Amino acid sequence: MPLAWRSARLHSSSSQTPTARSLHFAVPGWPGHLAGQHVDVRLTADDGYQAVRSYSLAAPADGDCIELGVQAVIGGEVSPYLADQLSVGAEVEIRGPLGNWFVWRPDQTGSVLLVAGGSGIVPLTAMIRARRQAQPETPFHLLYSARTPQDIWYGNELTNVVTGLEVEFLYTRQAPPDNSRGPGRLKRTDLERPLARLTHTCLVYVCGPTGFVETAANLLVDLGQDPATIRTERFG
Structure with missing residues (x-):
């Protein structure tokens, strides 16, 4: 069954490098995730045009809160907006978590x-x-x-x-x-x-x-x- 799109509200952001930011979203009903998984982020323009990009989750599951890392790519369709223009309180759509191979689970004990x-x-x-x-x-x-x-x-x-x-x-x-x-x-x-x-x-x-x-x-x-x-x- 396809994962549903969820509304995600930006509640804070912080600079990591001159072109990269950490974005913290509140996602009501978030089901949790494993370290290493990612999400799809969907933006919808006023004329109905939609763009979807994938971004990695930067922190372990924490209730309804998730953290993404976004590197602004010159000429990019989505990343410059997320990194430089998305304001606190604004909403995007998020689908996930995605990916079950590139993950680290808390019950793993090896180096x-x-x-x-x-x-x-x-x-x-x-x-x-x-x-x-x-x-x-x-x-x-x-x-x-x-x-x-x-x-x-x-x-x-x-x-x-x-x-x-x-x-x-x-x-x-x-x-x-x-x-x-x-x-x-x-x-x-x-x-x-x-x-x-x-x-x-x-x-x-x-x-x-x-x-x-x-x-x-x-x-x-x-x-x-x-x-x-x-x-x-x-x-x-």
Whole structure:
């Protein structure tokens, strides 16, 4: 049975980067969701024209409240409006939750490697937050690739010391002066250390642009990671 569209009212928003925002909606009757799932957002113009786009949920289920992460895409039909123009109190339509493969469940006990490219950090942050609530001792390692330090989402949250969570930032265009790695795309050596620590039986979640995801998945397999343990979500 198709999922119904629900009315969602924006109750707050916050900036993550110069072009990205977190949007918090109240969705009456929301059925709950798993970390890693996403929703469809539908906008309807005055003339009846409708546009639908998918966005990842950025936090675990919290009653009727959901959080989305939106990256404004230049020339985009939906994302610039959501990120820059949607005002508190405004309503959109939301359908979900969607996706049952790229999810982390609170009853999972094994170690996890998260690999994010750009806004691909959004569903992985939901997993990190869900882990903090349910299993704070479960080992998680996050590799987060962004263009520059200014493009990091959830910076304050991810840089706080959390038991069992290791976070590494990788920069592709500009790295901070104290970054010994320097700027560059994801490479084999970036994945070797976390895999050695977590073992090749850990679950791996990779999310980001298509090229980034394909590169990461191929490198993981080359390093001996069982393909059955690699879950990917891509966009663009």
